[in-house]
Amino acid sequence: MRAARLSVVTAVTAVTALTAVTGCTSKSDAKDGDRVISVTATDAKCETSKKEISAGHVELAIENKGSKVTEVYILFPDDRIVSERENIGPGTKQRVTAEVKAGDYRIACKPGMKGTGIRQDLKVTGGSVAKRDPRLDKAVAAYREYAQEQADATLPLVATFVKAVKAGDLEAAKAAYAPSRIGWERTEPVAESFGDIDPEVDARADGLEAGQTWTGWHRLEKALWQDKKITAAEKTLADRLTTDLTDWQKRVGKAMITPTSMANGAKELLDEVATGKVTGEEERYSHTDLVDFKANVEGAQKSYELLKPVASENDAALVTELDKQFTALNTLLDKYRPNTTSYVFTSYDKVGAAQRKELSDAVNALAEPLSKLAAAVAK
């Protein structure tokens, strides 16, 4: 299996199975020092031992001599990622490998894992010019469009919710709460990639860091369902939710999205379901967990469907299994809504222990193969 995977390696692939690589490509040899570029990362510098290398297998030997955790990327000229390694701690060494074809690349170090990074040019010579599978470019573009659509559609629903809160209309606010979250839940990994918006709008009481003020949807959820009253503080928080989500809407277009991050995002959405929704922790006051659950699954399925043309070529059995498990989970979820065109689901406090286990089992059945999707598109 491993050899087969490597035979379809393209320029976008991050390959770490060094022994296998040497076994199936004649143009590269990881053990040969000529193929290794030393990268010395500090808090202010990103020094590389080579500026030019011939096409083929390349290995970055990274040493973080700075004080901050860093990331190192090999990037195409348009900032798409060829290969990356995150979370390289101070004083540690890591390796990143890639198959690169001729062209201009950048090696970027990101001390503190923030910003666009400190960059060095890398020229790769000989062989054919690097080109990514156009179907993957298309998938990324379509997903970006989807994420934008979700944000655009969410803002009016948030406006309805905010309006009801500001009018002090408890029942109208309750009714508008869950629908206002669907677009967010579908594309949550994109929002989470910005780092700062998610804690503002989607934090739960138990997820707050010391000194963090609780804002966002769940703070309002508690006011509506548990405290059963809307005060001036809630009205202010509602305005802030609009501000934060407008910021989100503006930034979605700039998110760094790759085929791998799409696939991992799909898995992360199922992780969200497994740790937050199945347990009833996410919507502990409103019990609208199944609405989020459905939205998470829809978002994961969107990524999957877009990546499917490539994934099915690389791993047909995986695609068959994913189709089957998405269907099974969606069928199970439909049991909890009277009308499959509506997002009104059974209140989660009415879902018994045996039913929750059944939902959890179905999530596991899907999430386990879904965790293999990234490898199937990165081949």
Added chain:
Amino acid sequence: MTETQGSVPSRRSLIGWGGAGLALGAAAAGGAVAMTRAGEDVEPAAADAGAAVGFHGAYQAGIATPVQDRLHFAAFDVTTTDRAEFVRLLKDWTEAARRMTAGKAVGEGAFGGLAEAPPDDTGEALGLKPSRLTLTVGFGPSLFKKFDLAGRRPDALVDLPTFAGDALDAARSNGDLCVQACADDPQVAVHAIRNLARIGMGKVVIRWSQLGFGKTSSTTPDAQTPRNLMGFKDGTRNIAGTETDRLKKFVWVGEKDVDADAAWMVGGSYLVARRIRMHIETWDRTSLQEQEDIFGRDKGEGAPVGKAKERDEPFLKAMKPDAHVRLAHPDSNHGSTILRRGYSFTDGTDGLGRLEAGLFFLAYQRDVREGFIRVQRNLATDALNEYIQHVGSAVFAVPPGVRDKDDWWGRTLFSKEA
């Protein structure tokens, strides 16, 4: 995949590299010593605690195998309705079991694979010895309601009747199939169940599982008899793994035991699992005399009432009529004998300040009707019942062993030609 064999370090091969494996082995051995510290002698090394137990054979390992120190037992329900998919899972499980019992990681290992993919193996057993891991599979009565298997259910695989005093929790009972993982290192046993459960996702789901931390029976009579949580030696007269004749008579299903439809069970056995909660706080307040009367043996030596040595032949009439040993003895049960392989458990506390502790009873027999059921019925008047409660129950048909590298768990039941 030869490259896999070469590139994935086996647990065993890692041992040679450093002290990690050895240190953990020593810790496990330390546990065993602690267990016998109160006694006058230390348990002799009946088997090398780190070695591998052969996976292939006429019978499944984990039954007559010398009892390991630790247990992780899991009951599964089958969710797939596709027979071919279930058979594929049994084959995948067999292959994973073959690797894990040999001390190797499953699939392509726990590291060194594609960076974008989660590793096949979960990794926590890297660097640990094979630890005599055995994996034993059984099929529950409910499995025979699926996959058109109704006609293949052996007569001896009966649903257990309700016994006096049963307080069974459905969530801790039954199951379509089970896997018993025994090892001398608890992490090796847990790793095995975890990885099999992961491979099974989408096909089977865990229904319940049980950890056991100390063996309560041994199948090696020359070793010191282990004690249960009541402080008494347990399994003194258990069937030994070397007693070929008694194993044949009481444990292994023979050709004459089955009709053509159940012939797939030849070389198998039947497993009864009971989660027995012990009210150990009240037990601990019971006088020594009463404790010894209840068991029918003395606490220190384990000798039967009126005898000097543990292995002296018991004189049942010297015991109280409701003594546990008297009622459970083969002479009180038309000769019934079962191979016991149970483990003590402590699953934290019960919310009332009491240890949620007891015995996870595991018994293998040739016929459940003549084995566990007969004995358990006779225990209805057991004086011990005041201190115990059966809270979980399951019965499984344990198929014969995986013969060789091409064989797989359940082949005799599922393959067309068998």
